[in-house]
Amino acid sequence: DIQMTQSPSSLSASVGDRVTITCQASQDIGNYLNWYQQRPGKAPNLLIYDASNLKTGVPSRFSGSGSGTDFTFTITSLQPEDFATYYCQQSDNLPYTFGQGTNLEIK
Amino acid sequence: EVQLLESGGGLVQPGGSLRLSCVASGFTFSNYAMSWVRQAPGKGLEWVSAIGGSGGTTYYADSVRGRFTISRDNSENTLFLQMNSLRAEDTATYYCAKDELTYTSGWYRYWGQGTLVTVSS
Numbered sequence: 001d002i003q004m005t006q007s008p009s010s011l012s013a014s015v016g017d018r019v020t021i022t023c024q025a026s027q028d029i030g031n032y033l034n035w036y037q038q039r040p041g042k043a044p045n046l047l048i049y050d051a052s053n054l055k056t057g058v059p060s061r062f063s064g065s066g067s068g069t070d071f072t073f074t075i076t077s078l079q080p081e082d083f084a085t086y087y088c089q090q091s092d093n094l095p096y097t098f099g100q101g102t103n104l105e106i107k
Numbered sequence: 108e109v110q111l112l113e114s115g116g117g118l119v120q121p122g123g124s125l126r127l128s129c130v131a132s133g134f135t136f137s138n139y140a141m142s143w144v145r146q147a148p149g150k151g152l153e154w155v156s157a158i159g160g161s162g163g164t165t166y167y168a169d170s171v172r173g174r175f176t177i178s179r180d181n182s183e184n185t186l187f188l189q190m191n192s193l194r195a196e197d198t199a200t201y202y203c204a205k206d207e208l209t210y211t212s213g214w215y216r217y218w219g220q221g222t223l224v225t226v227s228s
């Protein structure tokens with residue numbers, strides 16, 4: 001199975017900050033990397049698919065980049081509604097695996 | 108509007124069985140693969156199983172293979188997960204998710220609200 005290592009596991013930031021989360025795959029996954037946001041008690045919400053494609057309706061302050069084994073997810077100018085947990089997920093090979101999550105908290 | 112509505116969760120004893128359902132609407136159900144993803148309380152996401160649009164291909168995580176069976180009824184727009192030999196570590200909220208292709212693409216734009224399965228004596 002492909003292991004996804006996400007960092008940091010938690011992050012404190014303030015409204016207006018820029019934050020970056022990284023995700024590393026244990027083997028080359030091309031650009032088959034997706035990012036989800038999850039708020040407490042809610043289902044995950046797809047933000048970015050195939051490493052850098054923003055889902056329709058997702059604000060442009062969210063972005064993703066990378067290929068191969070190393071990926072980055074960035075939020076520019078944090079908004080109050082962005083404080084949540086974020087997960088990366090590889091969709092290159094079954095079983096599809098997720099990173100352990102990054103809990104983004106208000107500083 | 109795509110909607111996915113899970114049901115069937117509840118409390119079950121170790122070794123017991125449970126059948127989850129997910130009723131879909133708002134899209135041509137048979138044209139898309141479907142998946143189950145679970146989340147143990149306070150933990151991360153774990154992909155569980157997927158099924159192709161026709162139902163002819165199925166995939167499982169090692170942690171559930173041989174105990175869980177995914178299936179679908181395209182005439183009723185319903186996805187199922189039959190869970191047997193349940194263990195405490197199967198305790199989780201189970202989400203159904205719509206794939207983007209007839210054969211699984213592995214990323215999910217649409218999710219249900221989840222149904223909680225608790226395995227405990």
